[in-house]
Amino acid sequence: MKAAARSRAFAPIFHVAVVGLALAASPWVVSPAMAQKQGGSITMGLELDIPGFDPLKVGVYDTAALTAASALFDTLTTLDDNGKPQPELALSWSHSEDFKTWTFKLRPGVKFHDGTPFNAAAFKANFDRQKDPANKCRCAFYIANVLSVEAPDELTVVYNLKDPAVNYPALVSYASQTNAVHSPTAWKTKGDDYNRNPVGTGPYILKSWSAGDRMVLERNPDYWNKGRPYLDRLVLKPLPDAQSRFASLQSGEADIIWDDEYDADNIQKAQKDPKLKVHTYVGSGAAVYAFNTKTPPFDDVRVRQALVMAIDRKKMSQAITNGLARPASNPFGDGSWVKCKDDGALPFDIEKAKALIKDYGKPVEFKMIVTATPRGRTVGQVLQQFWKQVGANMEIEQVDQATIVPRAFMRQFQLTPWRIVDLADPDTQMFANFRSGSPVALANYSNPELDQLLDRARVTPDQAKRIEDYCAVSRLVNKEAIWFWTFQNTYYALSSAKLKGLPKIYSGVIDVSGTWLE
């Protein structure tokens, strides 16, 4: 009797413990109900054709390249489903008092696909190649904060940072142009051909690649993580047209496709289809637009405020994404740990906007850059309509996606689209986008108060204080209306329901190295 009572009393505790364990179990831990199956092959439909993998050649990886890179390469860390860095090529890490030096202990016994060993010297060679001014790598911009990487012994890597980074291991977690670890032997022997013959340590090896058609990756039999990956083969196909991409998923020609909310009809159709599964990830960051405050009419704050106030984001979301897109009032978004009580967002107020334009006195006429894609034209036309209602005339200038970046850097625009991507820490992008003197401070705007906030937020270890500063930044930028944000970042992938084990699609990167087919 006594024993029975005790066991009943303990039962809830026991239950909690079991459930807690189950929740804590990452996909790495095998539970009997989710038995991973070895073998099989899947086809992935990506939006863009991949230009290559050599950082010196391509400068920056887009989402399609990142998706392939996450199968070909490993990084020091990887993010778990809670956004916390976990060991990958690094087993452990530590930092100095001032967060300016980060030391990573590397995993022993890892080999590149070409058989050469992965070690601290190889890692340092990657960094030095990208940092070397003689190589003129556009990627160097992304490692501007890193002064040097040292390799004191075979399995230790030390990062020396220019400015403190309190969350550095989270920033090196995805296979970007500067984080993916390439085989130094491979790029030396292959020279110019290396761009299309990448060699990493990742779970998959490049088998064949025909540009514009398909890239075939085979399982790496010597992968350091024994038993992984599960799938024998990945086929990556560029399918730029959303309709045909979805059609190939429906027909079974593709098993997983990249998607975004502008393809709302198909996402909603997939939600209703039991044979398909919608993977979505609410990221940080937003789709943003920058005014060039050095060119009229945007040199006047009234015009900028009026245009921002004229945008009805809810209606816009309805019009372009069936209401899927989540309106943004600050550059951080729901996926970020920066949450503001007051982000200083200007209200949607047509009357006020009209009054401001009237107050400005001169006719408001300008050109806005949009991408020459159906998506760009739709967004452009909707904004044009909003601004026409308050008496501002916008002319749409369609340009190729690739030309937007150089034009933005050279400030050859009046109003340009941009994106704040999903990074684990806001500092990188906030500092680059708003600190005066930065090449990406597109608004050409300079304000000592803003600079001071940005300088302080990046060196403060206390998160609560950082949040305060970043909210102040948001209030200031919203008030001055030098940039505006329309929608928060939400990433989508649609797959067949048979594909299991897909982790969160951080930044829209589909990492299938832990997936299997049922």
Added chain:
Amino acid sequence: MATLELSIDQDAVASPVRRTRRLGLLFWLAIGWMTFVFALAAFADLLPLPSPFDMDMLERRAPVSAVHWLGTDGLGRDVLSRLIYGARISLIVGLCAPVIGLTIGGALGILAGYFRGRFETLVVGSMDTLLAFPPLILALAVTAYLGQSLVNLTAILGVLGIPAFMRVARATTLTLARREFVIAAQALGASHARILLRELLPNVFLPLFAFFLLGVAVTIVVEGALSFLGLGVPPPISSWGIMIGEGRESLEIAPRLAFIPAVTMFLTVLSFNLVGDTLRALTDPRQGAL
């Protein structure tokens, strides 16, 4: 533009049989449709239409109703209104571009056919060069370089049409230049200008005009194709090609958005073809020669 040439060659071979001089019901139906489209496009501003640009963002892809006779498009704009204003663009480009071809190509062709010699070699040679250039690539390059506008679009399509008109004009002139009335005029001491303008031009003009109508049909299609690719007139202006391109995005949910402009374009192009073909059959100088 190669298609134009093909149709002529084929017809020359395939229609040795004389066509009846009666125009037939189809011809008049085609004329009727053309008049209808022209009238709508010309008087669009006077019609009680909603603006083709105003969006009702919460009424996207609305079905046919009393307010929106053909429903609304993917951004909540009135389809009928966009269709009619789109007709303007399609017709302006469709008519103006071949006029450029007709004027320049026609003049070059008559001069080349009449004077022969080095001038002819030069003209034919340069036209062949222009023909050898892939037309779509040239159009893409020009719009990318000069920017998108109605004028640029019309100009580039017009220039692309010049070789075809030149060839028709030259071929017709070649057969006419040896005819008795021209020789008679020369014998009477008429100047070149007089022979060209008074004797040759009236005779070359009719077949050239028939060819012009076919050119209109082709140009409307090419404009549609460029707009479909997003290289036609800049948004928010509507044109049939743009409407088809935008409608394609919601092909599965509201197929009519792509279907309605496609049918309209089809009927219009068919009408121009029918009328052009009939006129060409009537004015073919080779028939008169029999």
